[in-house]
Amino acid sequence: MSLAYALRRCGLMVYTLLVVSIIVFGVTQILPADAAVVLLGENATPEQLAALRDRLGLNDPAWQQYARWLGGVLTGDFGISVRTGQPVLPTILDALSRSLLLALLSIGFMLVIAVPLGIAAATRRGQLGDIAFGIVSYVGVSLPEFVTATLIILLLADTFKLLPATGYVPLGEDFVAGLKHLVLPVVTVSLIMVAHVSRMIRSELVDALHSDYVRAARMKGLPETRVVYGHALRNALLPTITIVALDVGYVLGGIIVVEEIFAIPGIGRQIIIAIQSRDLLMIQAGALTLATTYAVMNFLADLAYAVVDKRIQYE
Amino acid sequence: MSDAPILAVADYTLDYRTRLGAVRALDAIELTVGRGEVVGLVGESGSGKTSLAWAIMRALPANAIELRGTIRLGAVDLRAQSGTDMTHIRGRRIGMVFQDPAASLNPTLTLGAQFVEALTTHHGLSQAEAWSEGERMFARVGLADPPALMRRYPHEASGGEKQRVIIATAFACRPELILFDEPTTALDVITARQILDLFLELQRETGVASLYISHDLAVVSQIASRVAVIQRGRIVEQGGVSAVFARPAHAYTRQLLAAVPRADRRLVAEMSGHGKQLAAVRDLTVRYGRPSLIADLLGRTKPMVTGNRAISIEIRWGEILGIVGESGSGKSTLARALTGLARFEGSLLFDGKRIGGATDMTGGYRRDVQIVFQHPDSSLNPRQRIRDILGRPFRLYGVPDGRPIAEAIADLLRLVRLPAEFADRFPHQLSGGEKQRVAIARAFASRPRLVICDEVTSSLDVSVQAAVIELLVDLQRKSGAAYIFISHDINLVRQIAHRIAVMYRGELVETIAPEQLSTHGPTHPYTAALMAAVPTIRAATTHAGGTS
Numbered sequence: 001m002s003l004a005y006a007l008r009r010c011g012l013m014v015y016t017l018l019v020v021s022i023i024v025f026g027v028t029q030i031l032p033a034d035a036a037v038v039l040l041g042e043n044a045t046p047e048q049l050a051a052l053r054d055r056l057g058l059n060d061p062a063w064q065q066y067a068r069w070l071g072g073v074l075t076g077d078f079g080i081s082v083r084t085g086q087p088v089l090p091t092i093l094d095a096l097s098r099s100l101l102l103a104l105l106s107i108g109f110m111l112v113i114a115v116p117l118g119i120a121a122a123t124r125r126g127q128l129g130d131i132a133f134g135i136v137s138y139v140g141v142s143l144p145e146f147v148t149a150t151l152i153i154l155l156l157a158d159t160f161k162l163l164p165a166t167g168y169v170p171l172g173e174d175f176v177a178g179l180k181h182l183v184l185p186v187v188t189v190s191l192i193m194v195a196h197v198s199r200m201i202r203s204e205l206v207d208a209l210h211s212d213y214v215r216a217a218r219m220k221g222l223p224e225t226r227v228v229y230g231h232a233l234r235n236a237l238l239p240t241i242t243i244v245a246l247d248v249g250y251v252l253g254g255i256i257v258v259e260e261i262f263a264i265p266g267i268g269r270q271i272i273i274a275i276q277s278r279d280l281l282m283i284q285a286g287a288l289t290l291a292t293t294y295a296v297m298n299f300l301a302d303l304a305y306a307v308v309d310k311r312i313q314y315e
Numbered sequence: 316m317s318d319a320p321i322l323a324v325a326d327y328t329l330d331y332r333t334r335l336g337a338v339r340a341l342d343a344i345e346l347t348v349g350r351g352e353v354v355g356l357v358g359e360s361g362s363g364k365t366s367l368a369w370a371i372m373r374a375l376p377a378n379a380i381e382l383r384g385t386i387r388l389g390a391v392d393l394r395a396q397s398g399t400d401m402t403h404i405r406g407r408r409i410g411m412v413f414q415d416p417a418a419s420l421n422p423t424l425t426l427g428a429q430f431v432e433a434l435t436t437h438h439g440l441s442q443a444e445a446w447s448e449g450e451r452m453f454a455r456v457g458l459a460d461p462p463a464l465m466r467r468y469p470h471e472a473s474g475g476e477k478q479r480v481i482i483a484t485a486f487a488c489r490p491e492l493i494l495f496d497e498p499t500t501a502l503d504v505i506t507a508r509q510i511l512d513l514f515l516e517l518q519r520e521t522g523v524a525s526l527y528i529s530h531d532l533a534v535v536s537q538i539a540s541r542v543a544v545i546q547r548g549r550i551v552e553q554g555g556v557s558a559v560f561a562r563p564a565h566a567y568t569r570q571l572l573a574a575v576p577r578a579d580r581r582l583v584a585e586m587s588g589h590g591k592q593l594a595a596v597r598d599l600t601v602r603y604g605r606p607s608l609i610a611d612l613l614g615r616t617k618p619m620v621t622g623n624r625a626i627s628i629e630i631r632w633g634e635i636l637g638i639v640g641e642s643g644s645g646k647s648t649l650a651r652a653l654t655g656l657a658r659f660e661g662s663l664l665f666d667g668k669r670i671g672g673a674t675d676m677t678g679g680y681r682r683d684v685q686i687v688f689q690h691p692d693s694s695l696n697p698r699q700r701i702r703d704i705l706g707r708p709f710r711l712y713g714v715p716d717g718r719p720i721a722e723a724i725a726d727l728l729r730l731v732r733l734p735a736e737f738a739d740r741f742p743h744q745l746s747g748g749e750k751q752r753v754a755i756a757r758a759f760a761s762r763p764r765l766v767i768c769d770e771v772t773s774s775l776d777v778s779v780q781a782a783v784i785e786l787l788v789d790l791q792r793k794s795g796a797a798y799i800f801i802s803h804d805i806n807l808v809r810q811i812a813h814r815i816a817v818m819y820r821g822e823l824v825e826t827i828a829p830e831q832l833s834t835h836g837p838t839h840p841y842t843a844a845l846m847a848a849v850p851t852i853r854a855a856t857t858h859a860g861g862t863s
Binding site: 211212213214215216217218219220221222223224226230231234235238308309311 | 372374398399401402403404405406407411413415418419420421422423424429432433436437468470481484
């Protein structure tokens with residue numbers, strides 16, 4: 001992979017984030033929430049409000065406010081939360097770390113299940129196992145996570161009482177309890193991804209197994225395992241990299257629902273709380289953090305793709 | 316030469332199960348390949364020649380039903396081998412070289428890795444031993460700088476280099492038999508010639524027996540000692556190449572031979588005098604690519620790919636101007652520029668009017684200048700019936716004499732010798748040749764004055780090609796339209812063009828009349844190379860394959 005390619009991708013990422021920051025700032029400007037009212041409460045006098053607005057610079061033109069905010073963001077100062085009175089950044093990072101833990105565990109777990117499942121289905125194409133896989137994974141794709149989550153809680157936590165239904169224990173505090181609390185959310189988040197990633201691997205692998213170069217590899221007399229794992233799978237996994245990277249974004253965004261159900265204090269919950277309390281700076285920081293994570297993941301996927309498929313950077 | 320053949324196929328009969336019932340693919344095939352012998356298997360698409368290759372390799376699709384017959388490799392009955400048995404035979408005892416080198420190499424593995432795995436699997440060589448053997452073999456097949464090439468990926472090598480790698484791999488394990496399935500069809504004329512020469516050289520050196528499958532009679536006549544002609548799953552004739560090609564016994568063989576383009580058989584009447592100019596291009600240059608944003612910001616100019624460089628040529632009323640050259644020579648780029656599909660610099664005069672670019676190409680120009688593309692599959696909308704496809708130019712430009720469109724469509728179909736009922740069909744219900752006729756009909760619907768034919772017969776079988784060419788010549792005579800006939804086949808162009816323009820790397824290197832080419836020969840060395848590379852049928856001479 002050439003440095004120029006990496007730099008070009010990186011430049012594109014920075015550009016994307018700049019656009020995102022404008023949108024995030026713009027949206028919070030349009031929101032019917034007056035920071036001064038939020039800070040002083042409904043009973044403040046107009047004079048008090050005017051004075052505070054003046055002090056916060058809320059009367060300045062929007063672009064000046066944006067520049068001030070962006071300047072703060074770039075130096076790590078996201079402001080003070082109106083709800084808690086604490087700096088925004090540590091709160092967000094704390095929440096993000098919990099969400100990332102959940103997301104990465106889910107993706108890891110998902111890959112461990114989905115890749116072998118996709119391979120097994122593709123190599124048994126048209127047989128009973130493949131057809132069963134098709135039906136089950138189709139159902140899996142169709143079910144929204146709140147349904148899966150509810151079913152899993154009912155089955156594993158309520159009926160069999162194997163695992164705690166909700167809550168969060170930091171791994172550093174009590175490792176075993178922390179893991180136990182993570183199992184159900186991880187399974188919930190993974191399931192829906194298992195369904196579509198394994199379907200993707202299956203269809204890509206089926207295509208690859210019918211390609212000319214796989215036929216050529218067979219005609220060289222290579223054993224079937226080497227044909228599948230050494231030739232076909234390499235190519236079948238390429239599009240999966242992109243899908244998994246998109247899934248990281250999906251997980252972080254879609255995790256809001258799961259965090260709400262399992263009462264995990266992650267970034268999703270943090271944003272919901274911020275919206276409910278009209279904590280503008282917290283909303284901005286949360287949205288920007290999610291977008292950054294998403295962009296970074298896509299950037300890493302692009303790099304990974306270029307490492308695996310040497311043709312990419314020439315396009 | 317020993318008596319026992321390497322490959323013996325006897326009474327082999329194969330069906331494919333389809334939704335419409337069983338379809339016979341191969342019928343009582345009798346074919347042998349002796350030690351050190353090159354046998355050509357010639358047939359058109361759908362004749363079953365590739366099915367036979369898959370049957371030999373035991374890699375038939377799941378819907379194949381083998382009814383009877385035997386396939387023997389030496390003493391081994393291939394039909395009795397299990398799947399794992401075959402992995403020890405494929406690659407080690409029977410090698411195979413495929414049609415498209417780009418598709419038959421794995422894009423994510425280096426060329427070296429794809430060579431080495433055959434040797435490590437079959438001969439138990441270590442990675443290092445196989446790698447150094449690879450360097451030796453890569454050098455043997457004429458590849459420059461083998462150590463560097465082995466570390467490269469397929470997309471970093473040219474088509475010819477890739478096919479050399481595949482040939483090196485096929486020969487690496489010293490098999491007794493190699494199946495060649497149209498190994499030069501996807502290559503340029505000149506590259507194909509080099510690959511053929513390499514094949515002959517290696518074949519002579521190793522004495523490997525080969526079954527050479529091709530639709531190209533000329534190629535087979537040059538490399539094989541015996542030939543079998545296959546038609547709809549039956550071998551209709553087989554024998555020594557000289558005998559079969561000089562005195563074909565079967566009508567189908569005669570038909571195939573007659574369809575092969577021959578430069579000495581002109582299909583058009585010569586132009587009477589020097590015709591009036593219809594179109595002229597002056598210093599036409601086409602560049603591809605767009606400047607990147609970052610390069611723009613940094614003030615750097617990114618070099619663009621030049622498709623055409625300062626082409627100047629004129630086309631006269633009712634003339635067939637042939638354009639030949641290998642792929643990438645800029646033939647199609649010229650067609651794209653003339654139809655407004657590519658932006659160009661320089662000047663284009665059409666019927667006295669100046670055309671500066673696509674915006675100047677008014678309805679009148681587009682009506683006068685029509686194009687027929689290489690692949691009818693992608694140039695005909697698969698969701699439209701033939702009626703809709705042919706009706707569109709009439710709706711755009713009007714029907715001559717104000718007749719109903721349905722009538723005009725029926726006339727148009729008749730003009731290209733298709734039944735009027737075809738109007739109700741979809742493209743997929745037509746054969747390749749029929750589809751191309753529809754595309755030709757569409758081009759003629761607007762009564763154009765210039766028709767650009769861009770490799771219109773390249774994807775067709777040789778006998779279908781002959782029929783389409785005859786149709787085009789007939790239409791040209793009736794309509795008086797001028798043609799720009801683009802082809803990589805110089806023999807074909809010599810049959811029908813009034814003047815031949817030769818293109819090489821984006822430039823027009825020579826414009827020459829076919830009769831001058833026949834009497835005085837080419838003036839440009841590239842034209843000479845092109846003519847030398849195109850195989851012609853060799854019937855009466857002896858053959859390398861049978862003598863050594």
